[in-house]
Amino acid sequence: MTDKIIELLRQSDADAFEVTDKVTEGWEFYFIGHKLDQNRAKEVEHIEVTVYKKLEDGKFLGSASDEIAPTSTPEEAKKIIQDLCQRATYVKNPYFELNSKNVTVETKDYGIEKTARDYIEVMQKIPETSTEYINSYEIFAEKTTRRYVNSEGIDVTTTYPSSMLEVILNAKNDEHEIELYRMYKAGSCDKDSILKEITDSLKFGKDKLIAKPTPNLNKTTVLFSTKDPVTEIVTYLCNKTHASVKYKGYSNWEIGKEIVEGVTGDKFTVRGLKELPNSSNNTPVDSEGAPVYDMYFLKDNVPQNFWGDVQFRYYLNVKEGCIIGNYCAEGGTTPEAKLREGNYLEPVEFSDFSISLIEGTFAAEIRLAYLHEGGRVTPVSGGSVTGDLNELLKNVKLSKEQKQYNNFLVPSVIKMENVTVAGSEE
Amino acid sequence: MMKATFSPYLKSIAPGIKEFIKELSEHYDYVSVLSSDSKGFQLTVSQRVKAIDGTTLTTEKGSVVRVYKDGLYSEYSFNLFDPSKAKETALKAMKVLDAQLALLKDTGSTVYWTGKLDDTPQELFTEMDTTDLPEDADLSALVDKLQKFSDEGVASSEEILDCSIRAASTHICKMFLTANRDLRQSYVISEGAVTTIGARGEKSTYGYSGVSDREGPALFDRMGEVVKNSCKNLDDALGAESIVPGEYDIITAPEVSGLIAHEAFGHGVEMDMFVKRRALGAEYIGQRVGSDLVTMHEGANCVKDVGSYAFDDEGTLAGDVIEIEKGILKTGVCDALSALRLNSKPTGNGKRQNFEHKAYTRMTNTMFDKGTSSVDEMIASIKYGYLLSGMDSGMEDPKHWGIQCIISRGYEIVDGKLTGKVVAPVVMTGYVPDLLNSISMASGDYESFGTGYCGKGYKEFVKTSDGGPYLKARAILG
Numbered sequence: 001m002t003d004k005i006i007e008l009l010r011q012s013d014a015d016a017f018e019v020t021d022k023v024t025e026g027w028e029f030y031f032i033g034h035k036l037d038q039n040r041a042k043e044v045e046h047i048e049v050t051v052y053k054k055l056e057d058g059k060f061l062g063s064a065s066d067e068i069a070p071t072s073t074p075e076e077a078k079k080i081i082q083d084l085c086q087r088a089t090y091v092k093n094p095y096f097e098l099n100s101k102n103v104t105v106e107t108k109d110y111g112i113e114k115t116a117r118d119y120i121e122v123m124q125k126i127p128e129t130s131t132e133y134i135n136s137y138e139i140f141a142e143k144t145t146r147r148y149v150n151s152e153g154i155d156v157t158t159t160y161p162s163s164m165l166e167v168i169l170n171a172k173n174d175e176h177e178i179e180l181y182r183m184y185k186a187g188s189c190d191k192d193s194i195l196k197e198i199t200d201s202l203k204f205g206k207d208k209l210i211a212k213p214t215p216n217l218n219k220t221t222v223l224f225s226t227k228d229p230v231t232e233i234v235t236y237l238c239n240k241t242h243a244s245v246k247y248k249g250y251s252n253w254e255i256g257k258e259i260v261e262g263v264t265g266d267k268f269t270v271r272g273l274k275e276l277p278n279s280s281n282n283t284p285v286d287s288e289g290a291p292v293y294d295m296y297f298l299k300d301n302v303p304q305n306f307w308g309d310v311q312f313r314y315y316l317n318v319k320e321g322c323i324i325g326n327y328c329a330e331g332g333t334t335p336e337a338k339l340r341e342g343n344y345l346e347p348v349e350f351s352d353f354s355i356s357l358i359e360g361t362f363a364a365e366i367r368l369a370y371l372h373e374g375g376r377v378t379p380v381s382g383g384s385v386t387g388d389l390n391e392l393l394k395n396v397k398l399s400k401e402q403k404q405y406n407n408f409l410v411p412s413v414i415k416m417e418n419v420t421v422a423g424s425e426e
Numbered sequence: 427m428m429k430a431t432f433s434p435y436l437k438s439i440a441p442g443i444k445e446f447i448k449e450l451s452e453h454y455d456y457v458s459v460l461s462s463d464s465k466g467f468q469l470t471v472s473q474r475v476k477a478i479d480g481t482t483l484t485t486e487k488g489s490v491v492r493v494y495k496d497g498l499y500s501e502y503s504f505n506l507f508d509p510s511k512a513k514e515t516a517l518k519a520m521k522v523l524d525a526q527l528a529l530l531k532d533t534g535s536t537v538y539w540t541g542k543l544d545d546t547p548q549e550l551f552t553e554m555d556t557t558d559l560p561e562d563a564d565l566s567a568l569v570d571k572l573q574k575f576s577d578e579g580v581a582s583s584e585e586i587l588d589c590s591i592r593a594a595s596t597h598i599c600k601m602f603l604t605a606n607r608d609l610r611q612s613y614v615i616s617e618g619a620v621t622t623i624g625a626r627g628e629k630s631t632y633g634y635s636g637v638s639d640r641e642g643p644a645l646f647d648r649m650g651e652v653v654k655n656s657c658k659n660l661d662d663a664l665g666a667e668s669i670v671p672g673e674y675d676i677i678t679a680p681e682v683s684g685l686i687a688h689e690a691f692g693h694g695v696e697m698d699m700f701v702k703r704r705a706l707g708a709e710y711i712g713q714r715v716g717s718d719l720v721t722m723h724e725g726a727n728c729v730k731d732v733g734s735y736a737f738d739d740e741g742t743l744a745g746d747v748i749e750i751e752k753g754i755l756k757t758g759v760c761d762a763l764s765a766l767r768l769n770s771k772p773t774g775n776g777k778r779q780n781f782e783h784k785a786y787t788r789m790t791n792t793m794f795d796k797g798t799s800s801v802d803e804m805i806a807s808i809k810y811g812y813l814l815s816g817m818d819s820g821m822e823d824p825k826h827w828g829i830q831c832i833i834s835r836g837y838e839i840v841d842g843k844l845t846g847k848v849v850a851p852v853v854m855t856g857y858v859p860d861l862l863n864s865i866s867m868a869s870g871d872y873e874s875f876g877t878g879y880c881g882k883g884y885k886e887f888v889k890t891s892d893g894g895p896y897l898k899a900r901a902i903l904g
Contacts, residue, residue, distance in 0.1 A: 027526060030784065032702055035538035036530060038763075041522040042503035042782050044488060048481075066480030069487045070506055080480075090569045091476035113529060120533045136702045166883060168704060179704060179825040183884055216671065248474050249587045249623060252630070311475075351821035351830040356851075358623060359631050363853040363904070365821070365830035384671075384830075384853045384904040390628075422671030422904030424855070 001070045001077070002047055006149055008078050009051065013085045015061075016052035016098055016151040020287065021045065026142040027116045033134065034124065045070040051081065052151075053088040054095070061095045062088035096314035100152035103291045105284040110161035110188070115141035118189035119165055125195060132202040135168040135179060141188075146287075154289035161187045162280040167198060171205030178208045180349065185406045187278045204348060208368045211381035214345075215371070216423030221344040222385060223372075225413045227405045228353040232362070234329045234410050236355040236389060237270050241297040241305065243312035243321070250358050253303045260301060265395040265417075266332040267301040272324030273409070281325030281407040290322040301393070328409040332398030339397055339415050346370040347385055360389040366421075382424025392416045429553040432612040433463040433599035435487070442509020443489065443603055449516035451605055456494035456542050458604045460739055462486045462781050466560045466596030471572040473580055473588045478565060483879065484596040484615065484889060488781040491519060492740075497539035499763060500526070503782045541766045547606040550743070552736040554613035558642035560595035568593065568646060575620075579653040585624045585664060589653060593618045595643045602741035611736040615889065616645040619877045620656035626664040631850075633660025634816065634834065636877030638891060640734045659816055662835050666850035669836060671904040675811030676854075677804050677839070677896055680873040684892030685817040685831050687722055687792045688880070690858040691715070692892065693822030695724075695749050695758030696775070696787040701767050705824040707758060715755045716862030719897075721795035722750040724759050726774055731891035732876035733790035740776035740785050747773050753862070761787040777888050786882050794894025797868025804867045804898045805839055812836035812903065813844065814852060817878075827858040836903065853904045867898035 002021040009017040028040040050065040064087035068077050119139040126134055140163060147157040162185070169180040180201055184194060224230050240251045240259070253259055274292045275282045286292050288310050296304040306316050313321045349368035355361070363386040371378045397415040404410075443459050450457045466485045470477045488505030502519040572591045579589030595616040602609040619636035635655035637648050678686060691707070699705035726735045726744035737743050740762040747759050760768065761776030764787055777788035805813065816834025823829065831854040838847040876891030 026782075028784070029526075029530070029535075031535075032538050034535070036498065036535050037538050038499050038501065038784065039523065039526045039530065040501040040503070040784055041519075041526060043518075043522070044503060044505045044782060046505075064478040064480075067485070067487075071487075071508070084480075087478045087565055090566045091478055093475055113525070116526075117529055117533060120529070120535060124533070135704060166885070168702070177825070181883060248472070248590075351823060351828065352819065354819070359629075361851065363832055363851055365828065365853065365855045367823075367828070382828075382855070383902075384855055386853060386904060420668075420671070420904075422853075422902075424902070 001072065002147065004074055005047060005049060005068055005077050008074065008081050009049070012051070012081050014051040015054045018050045018098065019149045020048045021147045022144055024142055024144045025112060026140065027112050029116060029120060029139040032136045049081065049084065051084040051088050053085060055089060055092055058095055060092040062091050062093065064088040064091070094315060096311045098150050098152050099154060099288050099290045099310050102154045103156055103285055105156060105158055107157060107159050109159065110143045112141040112143050115161065115163050115188040118191055122189065122191040122194050126198050131173065132171045132205050135170045137168065138166040140164040148285070148287065148289045150289055156285050156289055158283050158285055160283050163188055165194065169198070169201055169205050171202065171209050173209045176209070178205060180205050185280050187280050187282060190278055204368055207379040208349070208381060211368060211379040213424040214366055214369060214380040214383035214421065215425055217345060217421040219418045220421050221415065221417050222419040222421070223339065223344045223346045223413055223415045225346055226348045228350055230410050230414055231405055231408045232353055232355050233414060234270060234327055234408060236357065236360070237268055238297055238327050239357055241303050241307060243306040243308040243316050243318060245357065246306050247312045247315050255303050258301050259303065260390065260393045263301060263394050266398040268298050269300055269330040270298040271296050271328045272307060273326040273328050276326040276404060276407060276409055279326050279407040283325070286323035288323065292322050292324055295324065326407045329411060331400045331402050331411045334397055334400060336399040336401050336413050339399055339413055343373050344415065345421055346372060355389065362387055383422045386420045387416065392419065427555045427557060430556045430559065430597060430612040430614050432553055432610055435463045436461055436599055436601045436610070439507060439509045440601065440603065442507065442512045445512035446516050447603060447605060449513050450491065450493055450519070453520060454493040454495045456545060457491065458602065458741060459489055459491045460781060461489040461601045462599065464596050464598040466594065467563065467565065468592065468594040469565065469569060469572060470590065470592050471569060471576050472590035473576060476569065482594045482596045483887060484598060486780040490781045493523070494542055496537070498537045499540060501784065540763055543762055543766065545604050545606045548609065550609040550736060552611045556614040556642045557644035559614060560597050560643055563595065563643040568643065572649065575649050575653045579620070579622055579657050582657050583624070583661065585626050586622055586657065586660065587625060588623045590621045591618070591649060593646050593649070602737060607741055609737050609741050613640060613735060614642045615640050615732040616643055617732060617877045618646050618649050618652060620649065620652045622656045622660040624660045624664055629664060631660065631663045633657060633663055635659060636875065638732050638876035640730050640732060659834065662848045663850050666835060666848040669849035669852055669903055673900065673902050675808045675898070676901050677808070677813045677898050679813065679815040679896060680871055680893045681817050681875045682814045682831070682833055683794050683894040683897045684792070684875050685820045686829070686861065687794050687894060688789065688890065688892040689820035689822050689831060690829050690862065691722060691749060692724065692789045692792040694824040694827065694858070696789070697758040697760035697768060697770065698764040698787040699824050700758065701764050706827050707755060707824065710755050711757065713755055714753050715859045716750055716753040717865045718752045719797055719865050719868045720750050720753045720862050721748065722793065723747065723795070724749050724789060724792045726790040729791045729793055729874045729891065731791050731874040732889045733891045738774045738776045739778045740772070742772040742774045742776060745774040759787060761785055779886050779888055783886060786886060788882065788888050789880060789890045791874060792890065792892040793874060794868070794897065796870050796872040796895040799867045799869050801869050801896050804869060804896060805844060806842040807867065807898065808839045808842060811839045812849065813839060814854070818851060828855070829858050829861065830855050854901050855904065856902045861899055861901055864900040865897050869896035871895045
């Protein structure tokens with residue numbers, strides 16, 4: 001059907017077009033405890049089409065997108081394309097050019113059965129006890145073959161694997177039972193890594209059972225050492241240099257101008273990477289047909305490149321670039337052990353941790369934290385941690401060591417001063 | 427008003443799907459198929475960029491078959507169905523599911539045994555009323571209208587950098603077939619949202635407002651008012667200070683009441699969580715969890731909004747469940763398989779993100795009942811506290827009844843009067859029964875809000891709405 005759609009697009013009034021055809025095979029297994037709740041499989045194809053129309057002698061470029069079902073008849077596809085050509089005239093965006101450099105990539109096949117098997121087997125090996133154990137888990141293994149074609153001569157097909165494991169962990173004592181939520185994503189299953197991560201998480205569960213209410217610490221030193229806060233901070237930095245964010249006015253960062261003044265701590269150097277080992281985002285070409293390559297976003301807190309969609313890069317006059325799905329924040333000069341000296345709060349479990357792209361602020365409920373005080377470590381729970389990165393980035397310490405979370409390679413810990421901690425003590 | 431006409435495509439594949447079910451019934455003890463054909467559009471208009479897309483979160487075209495044998499339910503999602511090749515598709519589905527069972531056997535996995543779903547005969551054909559259909563909308567005129575609203579928003583203040591408007595409308599058609607059941611429904615949902623971005627000095631922030639209903643694109647006639655609300659919310663946020671963390675008397679605006687309903691007890695009484703022993707609520711049925719003023723409904727029938735439909739994604743008719751009545755926890759909501767496992771009744775809450783996803787117990791519309799107080803009386807009753815307005819996000823914690831709500835703004839109340847001082851953002855945390863037991867007044871207002879999405883954990887996003895009246899309570903803010 002895709003070839004027929006391309007033929008119809010070439011015959012249509014479209015001045016340019018893009019077609020993305022994704023064929024996905026997926027295996028899913030849902031467990032309650034270690035008993036199978038349900039097994040699922042999927043075999044689906046999605047064909048997305050975007051048509052472009054030049055407007056006002058090429059000053060503007062209109063576009064419209066839709067999905068054409070793979071079961072559509074040629075007549076139905078033709079009607080959708082005609083409608084898209086009309087709709088594209090309704091939205092006048094500044095002119096830009098699609099990617100035009102065709103690339104050849106090596107295609108590999110991936111076995112989703114092997115990935116699913118590995119997840120099932122590793123979950124059976126988790127060292128559970130009568131007080132720390134698995135509540136339930138869901139396994140997803142997928143293989144997607146994506147063909148991208150545009151009117152400028154690109155026709156490239158890539159195949160990539162992706163997988164996900166969602167796990168609910170329980171810990172209990174005589175008084176109550178608690179749960180922890182974990183979601184792991186990767187290209188395929190890394191059994192050793194999963195085993196270690198879940199085993200470590202079971203310890204958090206044990207500590208949460210004995211956690212005391214978080215004291216009201218007001219402004220304090222906070223050490224972030226887990227996936228959510230560390231990758232969220234790096235995501236914020238990446239997004240602030242994204243071309244669409246810059247063009248839409250959600251970022252006031254400028255190439256060559258330091259993002260924060262008066263910095264006394266470490267500065268961030270952040271790169272986009274074509275590949276990270278076993279990342280679910282390893283693709284040689286991006287979703288717009290551009291070859292993916294390594295690129296600096298920030299060097300020592302100074303923006304180097306705006307990156308991302310071709311439309312917004314064109315508007316910012318960034319000729320080279322691509323959409324990158326793997327990110328690396330370089331470590332600092334201080335070993336993690338050194339950063340762990342002194343008094344600080346180490347929140348490790350949140351109900352949700354996200355940073356406002358526009359404001360640079362975060363606010364999250366603490367579900368488990370470790371209060372390091374005078375050489376003692378006390379598990380605490382409740383209250384919230386809030387902060388403003390515009391201020392906090394002035395005094396940050398990054399560990400020398402790095403840790404990988406799927407598509408992120410980041411400092412193993414990030415230490416910040418003057419973070420607001422509201423307690424939960426009566 | 428007009429009828430949302432049922433999909434000719436689904437009608438055309440129905441005989442083939444029935445043949446497919448017949449083929450599979452030779453091998454399985456229960457077979458059902460949910461087929462969807464939902465079309466729509468999404469427009470985004472701002473000062474910088476515009477877009478038209480024929481897809482929304484709820485557009486889809488495909489089928490999922492559920493089969494049952496030896497205590498196990500298995501599913502196969504597909505969208506390349508040829509009605510003339512029902513037998514081939516059945517063989518394909520069986521082949522991949524058999525391969526999965528071989529893997530499970532090889533790894534020594536055992537089955538969580540579940541009984542067989544009821545398949546007594548049932549028929550339903552519903553084409554719901556709607557103002558209009560997304561496929562008939564004049565998108566050229568609508569883009570122009572939204573652009574005008576965006577321009578007016580930006581022109582209303584020099585501090586406003588952009589006014590981004592999103593309008594989405596979907597004509598949802600679903601068909602649920604088994605050997606004995608034939609359920610078909612067609613309805614339209616629409617939602618519009620306005621985000622205004624602004625700066626004052628060094629501070630940048632945003633204002634948000636939205637509108638939603640189980641109606642057609644005519645809903646977007648109201649976007650002018652939504653833009654004004656969004657601009658006002660931005661102005662308030664730009665002037666906001668940080669809150670001093672502590673415990674306060676609060677009044678929650680209806681959208682914040684809805685967020686509490688959704689996060690506090692909505693997720694906590696999704697009964698698939700009872701099966702997994704993940705919800706504290708299972709142990710509190712029949713017990714007090716809130717004050718006498720707390721009555722909470724959940725169901726596709728309890729209000730008309732984006733969570734309203736005639737039957738769910740497992741073929742259970744829509745309901746209206748009273749979860750909490752005058753402070754007493756009565757029951758939860760339940761999908762069909764969890765109902766079998768709990769020896770309970772399904773409530774019409776089995777929902778999928780789309781045909782490619784598993785069905786879970788999910789919320790539809792979750793609403794607090796209204797009371798008799800006026801908002802002025804509620805404000806007058808507070809010595810020092812905040813009126814909380816605008817919701818950013820929330821997170822459930824059914825196992826421990828913790829609650830986290832990120833609220834856009836708090837309006838200071840001193841000696842029974844709003845002072846004009848605004849704090850933002852506000853994190854409300856606490857223990858759900860403490861919060862609900864502290865509810866001491868409820869207003870006569872009653873509004874639902876459905877511009878957001880609800881996830882199960884961090885995935886499985888579906889449309890829901892929630893709301894209620896203004897509520898007076900006591901909560902920890904930070």
